[in-house]
Ligand SMILES: Nc1ncnc2c1ncn2[C@@H]1O[C@H](COP(=O)(O)OP(=O)(O)O)[C@@H](O)[C@H]1O
């Protein structure tokens with residue numbers, strides 16, 4: 001069918017043509033926004049799940065909901081080895097700028113920007129001359145607030161002040177943190193402490209996170225009370241009916257349809273993983289000559305789609321691994337698709353556990369594997385073991 005009208009959107013963070021199967025999460029977030037705006041105690045949400053299940057997309061949908069309610073919003077994507085100070089400053093700058101035109105007391109905004117500037121100036125890189133000027137804040141730097149150099153204190157003060165600006169307008173501020181498992185350890189603890197403080201004084205600001213399945217354990221390792229701060233929501237593959245909606249709703253808007261057997265075949269291939277649903281849907285659309293799409297079309301498209309995934313989705317990640325890391329992952333893959341004990345991986349490699357742990361640790365840091373439970377290890381990418389087993393050694 002006409003490739004120009006192909007509605008499907010495989011790609012990291014790509015907005016899907018239909019956000020299928022997430023009504024419950026969207027409704028939950030609606031309640032969170034409502035309660036926070038009213039100053040009610042509420043835990044923020046943290047989305048966790050494997051790669052390609054739609055965490056980023058859902059986070060973006062949450063952001064749209066907050067914007068709809070005239071909240072100020074900002075978003076960062078955490079990176080290992082990068083302090084959150086600068087990114088958070090940038091995100092809050094954006095959030096408050098969204099509110100500024102409606103605020104009746106411009107001096108309150110300027111006051112906040114002065115504090116923000118001071119907060120930024122505490123960044124080690126800003127001290128070297130870059131940074132502060134980049135935000136283009138032309139108010140004088142404040143003194144004695146959010147500028148201690150201790151991230152926990154500074155974040156608490158900055159977030160409190162941002163919340164106060166939003167409270168003037170009876171709205172809130174939502175700060176979104178994607179790839180939250182990558183926030184450096186000291187920063188995680190500062191962030192949790194700041195959220196804790198905010199939740200106690202009822203300021204209308206929430207930090208909404210998304211990350212890999214082990215994010216809850218990263219947060220609780222840092223602050224034991226993190227379970228009381230965040231409501232962890234597991235984002236999983238789509239069930240059959242949601243996967244069908246993800247394919248059918250966009251097709252029908254283009255006047256096309258799928259035969260039931262085609263949907264069966266697509267569900268078997270994509271296994272409900274949103275990324276795969278988009279990838280198989282996209283190639284199938286292009287392969288099909290006419291509507292309705294048949295199982296025969298899917299049979300032709302599936303190997304092509306698998307080939308594209310092998311390069312883009314799996315291959316790009318495999319490339320990031322060193323030879324020793326690849327060997328480690330191959331041993332994992334040889335042991336099956338369930339989480340495997342790390343001791344067994346070492347066994348499979350015929351090595352001592354201590355000699356393979358550097359490879360394991362660097363793979364965790366690269367976000368390719370995660371520790372699902374103590375002593376167990378699993379791939380963060382669905383079907384990765386299957387992919388590795390088809391790769392020549
Ligand atoms: N609920 C959904 N319904 C249909 N497609 C979705 C859904 N959520 C995500 N997708 C698609 O899945 C892919 C991966 O989404 P993304 O948010 O990047 O996943 P993650 O952040 O979990 O790795 C994108 O192509 C997106 O369009």
Ligand SMILES: [Mg+2]
Pocket residue numbers: 012013055056057178
């Ligand atoms: Mg993502």
